[in-house]
Structure formats: C-alpha cells, structure tokens
Amino acid sequence: MMYDPDVNPMSDIRFSRIERVFTRGNTSHAVLKDIDLHVKAQEFVSIVGPSGCGKTTMLRLAAGLDMPTSGEVSVGGRVVEGPGPDRAVVFQQFALFPWKTVSENIEFGLRCKGMRASERAKRVEHYLQLMNLQERGDAYPHQLSGGMQQRVAIARSYALDPQVLLMDEPFGALDAQTRTVMQEELLRICSASRRTVLFITHAVEEAVYLSDRVIVMGRNRGAIVADIDICSTRLSGDWTAHKRIEDVMDLPSFIDLRTRIWKLLREQEPEGAATTPHLA
Ligand SMILES: Nc1ncnc2c1ncn2[C@@H]1O[C@H](COP(=O)(O)OP(=O)(O)O)[C@@H](O)[C@H]1O
Numbered sequence: 001m002m003y004d005p006d007v008n009p010m011s012d013i014r015f016s017r018i019e020r021v022f023t024r025g026n027t028s029h030a031v032l033k034d035i036d037l038h039v040k041a042q043e044f045v046s047i048v049g050p051s052g053c054g055k056t057t058m059l060r061l062a063a064g065l066d067m068p069t070s071g072e073v074s075v076g077g078r079v080v081e082g083p084g085p086d087r088a089v090v091f092q093q094f095a096l097f098p099w100k101t102v103s104e105n106i107e108f109g110l111r112c113k114g115m116r117a118s119e120r121a122k123r124v125e126h127y128l129q130l131m132n133l134q135e136r137g138d139a140y141p142h143q144l145s146g147g148m149q150q151r152v153a154i155a156r157s158y159a160l161d162p163q164v165l166l167m168d169e170p171f172g173a174l175d176a177q178t179r180t181v182m183q184e185e186l187l188r189i190c191s192a193s194r195r196t197v198l199f200i201t202h203a204v205e206e207a208v209y210l211s212d213r214v215i216v217m218g219r220n221r222g223a224i225v226a227d228i229d230i231c232s233t234r235l236s237g238d239w240t241a242h243k244r245i246e247d248v249m250d251l252p253s254f255i256d257l258r259t260r261i262w263k264l265l266r267e268q269e270p271e272g273a274a275t276t277p278h279l280a
C-alpha cells in the first residue's frame with residue numbers, strides 16, 4: 001500500500017539504541033551512543049546541548065539525510081530510510097534555490113506533491129502574507145536580507161503542511177524582533193493543526209517557551225542527561241493566560257525551568273567539570 005502521510009495521524013519519532021560513528025582516516029569517533037528518545041505524535045520537543053554534542057546529527061537521522069551506524073529511527077512506525085514528504089526540515093542555513101523567486105521556492109515542494117496550480121497559488125499567497133513577505137514574491141533570494149531568506153525557508157516548510165517538522169536552530173540568524181514573531185507564529189501554527197516538532201536550539205528561553213519537553217544532551221557521546229517536562233507546568237500554571245514570550249518569561253515557573261536547564265548545560269561545559277583530572 002502507498003504510504004500517505006495525510007492519513008497518518010500518529011507521526012511519532014522514535015530513536016532506538018542509536019549509535020553514529022564518524023570515521024576520518026584511521027580514527028573513528030562515536031558521536032551518538034545508545035540514544036533512546038521518543039517524541040510522541042503532536043508533541044513539541046526541543047533539544048539543547050553544548051556545541052558538537054550531536055544535535056544536528058540527531059535531526060539529520062530523523063530527516064533521513066544520514067543513517068545510524070546501528071539502531072534505527074522510525075517516524076509514524078516506519079523505519080526512516082531516506083527523506084520523505086511526511087517530514088519537513090528547516091536548517092539554520094536557508095538552502096533556498098537561488099535561481100527561483102521567493103514564490104517559486106515556496107511553491108516547489110507543493111508542485112512535487114502534485115498539488116493543483118490554483119491550490120498552490122492560494123497556499124503560496126497565504127504563507128507570503130503570514131511571513132510578511134507579500135511584497136517580495138517575485139524577488140530572488142540574493143535580493144533579500146538574511147532574515148527574509150530564513151522566513152522564505154520557514155514558509156516553504158510550513159506550506160507543505162507536514163506531519164513532522166524538523167528544525168535545526170531555525171531562528172538563530174534572525175534579529176530579536178523577527179525571532180519573536182517567528183516563535184509566536186510557530187506556536188500558533190502548531191496549535192491550529194497539531195504536528196510533531198523536533199526543534200534544536202541553543203537558546204534556553206526559546207526552548208522553554210516553545211516546547212512540551214526539553215531534552216538536554218551532554219558532551220559525552222551525545223548522552224541524554226535530562227528530559228524535562230514543560231507541558232504540565234505550562235498547562236497547570238498561568239502561562240495559558242499569557243501568549244507573548246516577554247510576559248511568560250517573567251513568571252516564576254518559567255524562571256525555575258530556565259534556571260534548571262541553564263545549570264544542566266553549565267555542568268556539560270568542560271571548564272566547569274571539577275572532576276576533570278588535570279584540574280583536580
Ligand atoms: N559528516 C561528518 N563527518 C565527520 N564528523 C562529523 C560529521 N558530522 C558531524 N560530525 C561530528 O560529530 C559531532 C557532532 O556534530 P553535530 O551533530 O553537528 O553537533 P551539534 O549540532 O550538537 O553542534 C562533531 O564533533 C562533528 O564534528
């Protein structure tokens with residue numbers, strides 16, 4: 001039977017006993033070892049961790065852009081063997097087609113999905129507006145600022161309406177104000193039609209604001225050092241009354257979570273490791 005992502009409401013992401021070893025010359029380097037992680041269908045999970053700990057590698061495995069050395073990743077119960085239309089990826093680098101206009105970039109994936117021209121045009125228009133790019137549909141990527149290019153890349157993935165969104169520091173290159181707009185937009189889109197999101201960021205506040213759960217990865221072979229529930233705090237507290245990040249950020253429950261994650265990240269820094277032999 002053909003796999004139709006539109007009729008699969010259960011797109012969870014499961015990493016099972018994942019190991020990823022990179023080999024350079026004679027040396028091999030285990031980046032991920034024995035990683036187990038389950039992102040439930042319609043859950044928003046962020047990963048934070050020190051640079052180089054294997055976050056992007058995790059995302060690439062879920063995207064099917066890289067394969068594990070052992071173990072497996074499955075999405076919606078199917079083992080990932082390559083990229084698929086059920087998963088949209090947004091990277092920190094925009095990866096737009098430079099020879100296509102903004103509209104054509106957004107439209108490209110829809111065309112691949114076999115969507116009718118009239119429907120494509122409607123959807124492109126909708127996302128141009130959403131991303132505040134309605135004046136720039138005919139521009140080429142090189143004519144846009146970095147922030148605008150990133151909004152095109154985000155529009156392109158949102159327009160595909162995928163079950164699973166995989167985002168690797170997608171807002172990292174944006175100025176603070178645009179970033180806030182994008183975060184609120186992402187939350188709005190996710191609550192309007194629930195989807196499964198795996199989101200990588202180095203911004204702790206962003207992770208706490210957006211996520212149902214925050215995974216903290218350690219320096220040691222990408223081990224998962226903490227799995228922090230944000231959802232119950234958000235639902236039980238007064239977060240629901242505040243929609244904007246600047247209001248939520250001042251709530252004691254938000255500050256508690258942020259501080260907890262900050263401390264865990266601190267412990268991952270080699271400088272802070274009092275047990276390091278040469279410091280002892
Ligand atoms: N294709 C590759 N070949 C060799 N080493 C790689 C490759 N991709 C990633 N690595 C290494 O794996 C480690 C984790 O990388 P990455 O997943 O990008 O970390 P993060 O996103 O957490 O900063 C790094 O040490 C990096 O140099």
Ligand SMILES: [Mg+2]
Nearest residue numbers: 055056057168
């Ligand atoms: Mg990375």
